[in-house]
Amino acid sequence: MDDPVDMEHDACKGLETEVGSVFPQAKNKECMRHLYQNFLKKYSGEVFTNHLYPIARSYTQVLFQWHMKKFFEFAPEAIEYLEEHHNRIWYRCAFSENNKCDYLTNNVLESFNAQIKKFKCLLLHELVDRIRELIMEKRYTTKMLARQWTDGILPNVMKELNLISNNLKVVKVSVSDVDIAEVTILDEWNNQKRQTVDL
Template identity: 35%
Template sequence: MSDRQKGLVETKNEVVPHAINRRCARHIYANFRSQFAGAALKRYFRQASRSYSAAGFNFALYKIKELKPAAYEWLLKIPAEMWSRHAFDPRIKNDHVTNNISESFNHWVGELRSKPILTKVDGLRAKLMSRLQKRKQKGITWSGLVVPNVVKELNNVKEESRKCHLLVAEDHEFEVQDDNINYIVNLREKKHVIAGFGIYLAFHVGMQHWEYLIEERI
């Protein structure tokens, strides 16, 4: 994932030509906002970038088109697989739409970025030792096998799943009715598709949604 700084795309195509390419949605929005500002446009842009389904993505783009046709045309020039979750390559088990992780790492590294390679490596070693020790001490205070933030997220997903209706097809396959969208869920293959559309989704949080629902209803 990149912010398309000068030279990045060309270097990527030369060094790793077959690598999957994504663009940071935050940087896309910064360029988008410079031409098409507004709270509603921002909301629908975020919805489009974070949608796990083509239906949600298309709905958000439709609303953008209603508000500002030129903004809709601007977004169509960027391939969806570069910035929207629903179109990400399912082989890449990561659904991040921004490059915040790499930018946070660069900030954490700090002045070591400009040091000679041996000084940099030794500095990173020391920083990692300190960080791992702090994490260990914090982890000792936790109960259970799952970290608190993940438990909180899964509990939220579990609560949201209560509005869904479950139909059993066979031992490992189910139809889940969620509002006006039906999903075919296969727990054995760890995937779900939107019934009638055949759109493949394979993201962990999405699967947790269905696994919690099915576990409770069976």
């Protein structure tokens, strides 16, 4: 196995041990939803609810450290708690670039388990065949939906892009290739910032 495989799970210690023995190079990610629930049992306050998910969503070390600093200023022991009890990967800036999945939760796995729950009593070859049928049906449904899209971009992605770009003050867009441009924007203090956008 050349590239490490990322595995997401919550507190299943047995699963963690077994995955580690079968896939020794796998990167273990922690489900952010479970981390969030556990963390808020111990720490509460606006600083945590305002910064914990942004920490996890941060793609850059700079943004990650800025949000972590807010934690540290308010409660330094919260950082120690995270390092001790949630030491697997749970924030995006630590994800490997080899992995093309940036999910923070294990919702995909839970959704899959919910779909195959009723088939778990089947013999192994019957279970695998039923999963094959489910995948076939899901791919067909997805293909039919994709034929209705005119933009070539998922509707939810378009909606999110429109939401986050509505308040941007774009000064200039300099195109350097078919899918690459340098975008100059004004931040909230009217300073110009440049960002490379690679579609």
